[in-house]
Amino acid sequence: MAVSIKDIARAAQVSYSTVSRALNDSPLVKAETKERIRQVAAEMGYLPSAVARSLVMRRTQTIGVVVSTITDLFFAEVIHAIEETALRCRYNVILTNSGGDPQRELAAIRALCERRVDGMILVSGCSRRKDLCAEHKLDIPMVIINNVHQEHLGYSIEVDNIGGGRQATLHLLELGHRRIAHIAGPSREWDSVERQQGYEQALQAYGLEPDPMLITRGNSRPRGGIEAMERLLALPVRPTAIFCYNDATAIGAMRAAYAAGLRIPQDLSVVGFDDIDLAPYLEPPLTTVAQPKREMGARAVEMVLALLSGDQQVEDCVLPSRLVIRGSTMPPRIIV
Amino acid sequence: MAVSIKDIARAAQVSYSTVSRALNDSPLVKAETKERIRQVAAEMGYLPSAVARSLVMRRTQTIGVVVSTITDLFFAEVIHAIEETALRCRYNVILTNSGGDPQRELAAIRALCERRVDGMILVSGCSRRKDLCAEHKLDIPMVIINNVHQEHLGYSIEVDNIGGGRQATLHLLELGHRRIAHIAGPSREWDSVERQQGYEQALQAYGLEPDPMLITRGNSRPRGGIEAMERLLALPVRPTAIFCYNDATAIGAMRAAYAAGLRIPQDLSVVGFDDIDLAPYLEPPLTTVAQPKREMGARAVEMVLALLSGDQQVEDCVLPSRLVIRGSTMPPRIIV
DNA sequence: CCTGTGCTTACAAACGTTTGCAAAACTATT
DNA sequence: AATAGTTTTGCAAACGTTTGTAAGCACAGG
Numbered sequence: 001m002a003v004s005i006k007d008i009a010r011a012a013q014v015s016y017s018t019v020s021r022a023l024n025d026s027p028l029v030k031a032e033t034k035e036r037i038r039q040v041a042a043e044m045g046y047l048p049s050a051v052a053r054s055l056v057m058r059r060t061q062t063i064g065v066v067v068s069t070i071t072d073l074f075f076a077e078v079i080h081a082i083e084e085t086a087l088r089c090r091y092n093v094i095l096t097n098s099g100g101d102p103q104r105e106l107a108a109i110r111a112l113c114e115r116r117v118d119g120m121i122l123v124s125g126c127s128r129r130k131d132l133c134a135e136h137k138l139d140i141p142m143v144i145i146n147n148v149h150q151e152h153l154g155y156s157i158e159v160d161n162i163g164g165g166r167q168a169t170l171h172l173l174e175l176g177h178r179r180i181a182h183i184a185g186p187s188r189e190w191d192s193v194e195r196q197q198g199y200e201q202a203l204q205a206y207g208l209e210p211d212p213m214l215i216t217r218g219n220s221r222p223r224g225g226i227e228a229m230e231r232l233l234a235l236p237v238r239p240t241a242i243f244c245y246n247d248a249t250a251i252g253a254m255r256a257a258y259a260a261g262l263r264i265p266q267d268l269s270v271v272g273f274d275d276i277d278l279a280p281y282l283e284p285p286l287t288t289v290a291q292p293k294r295e296m297g298a299r300a301v302e303m304v305l306a307l308l309s310g311d312q313q314v315e316d317c318v319l320p321s322r323l324v325i326r327g328s329t330m331p332p333r334i335i336v
Numbered sequence: 337m338a339v340s341i342k343d344i345a346r347a348a349q350v351s352y353s354t355v356s357r358a359l360n361d362s363p364l365v366k367a368e369t370k371e372r373i374r375q376v377a378a379e380m381g382y383l384p385s386a387v388a389r390s391l392v393m394r395r396t397q398t399i400g401v402v403v404s405t406i407t408d409l410f411f412a413e414v415i416h417a418i419e420e421t422a423l424r425c426r427y428n429v430i431l432t433n434s435g436g437d438p439q440r441e442l443a444a445i446r447a448l449c450e451r452r453v454d455g456m457i458l459v460s461g462c463s464r465r466k467d468l469c470a471e472h473k474l475d476i477p478m479v480i481i482n483n484v485h486q487e488h489l490g491y492s493i494e495v496d497n498i499g500g501g502r503q504a505t506l507h508l509l510e511l512g513h514r515r516i517a518h519i520a521g522p523s524r525e526w527d528s529v530e531r532q533q534g535y536e537q538a539l540q541a542y543g544l545e546p547d548p549m550l551i552t553r554g555n556s557r558p559r560g561g562i563e564a565m566e567r568l569l570a571l572p573v574r575p576t577a578i579f580c581y582n583d584a585t586a587i588g589a590m591r592a593a594y595a596a597g598l599r600i601p602q603d604l605s606v607v608g609f610d611d612i613d614l615a616p617y618l619e620p621p622l623t624t625v626a627q628p629k630r631e632m633g634a635r636a637v638e639m640v641l642a643l644l645s646g647d648q649q650v651e652d653c654v655l656p657s658r659l660v661i662r663g664s665t666m667p668p669r670i671i672v
Numbered sequence: 673c674c675t676g677t678g679c680t681t682a683c684a685a686a687c688g689t690t691t692g693c694a695a696a697a698c699t700a701t702t
Numbered sequence: 703a704a705t706a707g708t709t710t711t712g713c714a715a716a717c718g719t720t721t722g723t724a725a726g727c728a729c730a731g732g
Contacts, residue, residue, distance in 0.1 A: 014712085
């Protein structure tokens with residue numbers, strides 16, 4: 001079917017090893033021969049077989065990526081960055097989604113191992129260390145972005161979640177808010193725990209004790225944000241501001257607030273986390289803590305590549321987060 | 337490094353072909369032997385090499401997907417569907433993005449061919465037929481979702497763009513709007529042309545002649561929507577409603593409208609296209625024409641698989657679009 | 673005791689590359 | 703003209719599988 005190196009050899013009257021060398025621009029073959037072979041190859045529409053090459057080279061030039069879902073813009077943007085920088089390094093990306101299920105995640109990792117990817121990147125990997133290790137006999141470099149568990153399980157890239165949560169909350173405090181609610185993410189996600197810690201630290205820095213009534217939980221998606229917000233709105237004394245686990249949650253929270261007839265930010269200030277590309281276009285433009293998505297993706301593949309080249313210097317990195325103030329926050333109407 | 341079938345053969349004292357058969361549950365090997373071999377394999381942590389298998393089977397169990405960008409929620413959702421149904425059929429997905437550049441798209445296709453993917457799916461493929469064909473010597477099934485060009489170049493899946501544009505516009509007309517603007521997508525995208533046709537047909541059905549002043553163009557992203565909207569707002573007589581090429585554009589348009597102090601839908605009705613998952617959570621919830629994203633993705637892989645199994649019955653399909661009415665549309669204040 | 677018949681197992685080729693090493697073809701030197 | 707040296711080419715093994723075919727073995731029938 002596909003034309004192989006042997007077909008070219010036959011057509012060009014040389015051995016197929018020569019063809020291989022010619023196409024790889026080896027200095028071992030005479031310039032004219034090289035040229036002739038190349039021409040024949042081009043005429044015949046030759047496309048080398050990456051699978052055969054992978055077999056002998058024991059390199060697939062492939063990075064496996066597993067992510068819970070690609071339909072969250074934050075993940076989509078990180079994956080975009082991964083794909084872009086992988087491409088630049090002549091790697092392709094196999095994408096698998098786990099739906100946030102550790103079982104499926106493990107299955108995905110297994111499949112990637114069978115495919116002999118050169119390295120793997122888990123975005124919000126959700127499996128426990130011990131499970132991961134089992135699969136890890138073929139030592140394939142694996143880096144994890146925003147590890148869900150606290151445990152360190154290999155090379156990881158994190159954002160400064162505590163600092164981000166603190167900044168967000170401090171911003172609200174500085175505006176004069178005192179009843180500041182928090183809609184956390186799923187309790188098993190470590191970054192949610194950290195962001196909440198930052199929130200609590202900020203409150204304490206202002207001499208406020210975190211109020212359990214003001215802390216509720218979403219599912220990291222708009223739906224969860226709506227439900228959480230409805231709970232908060234049902235409180236005898238409503239919060240004047242909210243810090244949300246992520247932008248998707250914030251979007252849900254805002255929706256619920258609007259549905260209840262509130263205005264944002266006049267009646268309620270909202271801060272998100274992630275700074276998805278859509279954040280500036282929301283109504284109102286969302287104040288949020290930016291994660292350096294491009295950099296996270298880029299770093300992850302660089303890390304994999306470094307690991308691949310046997311670099312021992314590779315170290316976990318935690319990148320700074322940055323508060324981006326837009327239109328969803330303002331001082332409370334009545335200064336408490 | 338990785339344990340191979342030969343290592344197992346040695347450990348289990350059989351030939352490696354027997355190991356292969358045992359692990360593939362061939363009836364040719366005795367039950368006891370099979371069991372013993374499996375045990376050894378499990379103990380040794382054997383993971384079959386998909387690349388070796390691919391080489392001999394001439395099947396990679398891989399589908400290549402090329403998309404302009406994954407950071408548009410519409411694409412992300414389609415790709416999610418593709419990945420899910422591919423997984424269900426035991427296929428993996430190699431994702432590549434072209435950034436909407438035909439050059440890069442071609443390069444991506446080439447790379448996928450080298451990897452010997454079993455089939456390819458282009459989401460909004462942007463290359464011209466003749467360019468594509470060149471690459472197409474190894475006849476790899478290729479299906480295109482929302483082809484950018486009008487030309488038919490292989491199996492394709494489309495949504496009823498004209499009908500969708502018509503429905504959207506009709507909805508606005510029925511509400512009483514008469515000055516209805518349209519923000520189109522990039523002129524080279526065929527679906528934009530069609531949606532605009534639908535828009536014009538609807539107007540004509542109401543005896544209105546499309547007004548060139550009211551038709552402008554975005555870039556299919558929020559930024560373009562903003563700019564287009566600003567142009568429309570500068571018009572001596574503003575439109576009372578807008579039909580946008582897609583939801584991202586609509587989001588931008590709404591942003592610009594808000595920035596100009598307008599209220600939506602009281603001062604301006606807005607309709608989008610795509611029905612991204614976020615649409616119901618926007619402020620106001622966006623009225624939009626839904627594309628059956630899940631089905632489009634699923635159909636695409638089913639089509640590839642059918643083609644792969646030599647099915648001759650495979651036919652292009654155009655799926656229906658469906659208007660979803662939410663909060664961004666209402667009758668105009670002053671009936672014209 | 674020999675032969676045919678099933679059931680198991682082993683051998684070997686093939687998939688399409690890369691690459692070490694030997695062989696061949698030149699070139700230059702004596 | 704022979705030799706050494708250099709460049710160019712070919713041979714063959716290897717990568718880890720699958721699979722067609724041959725071989726081995728036990729057992730039954732003649």
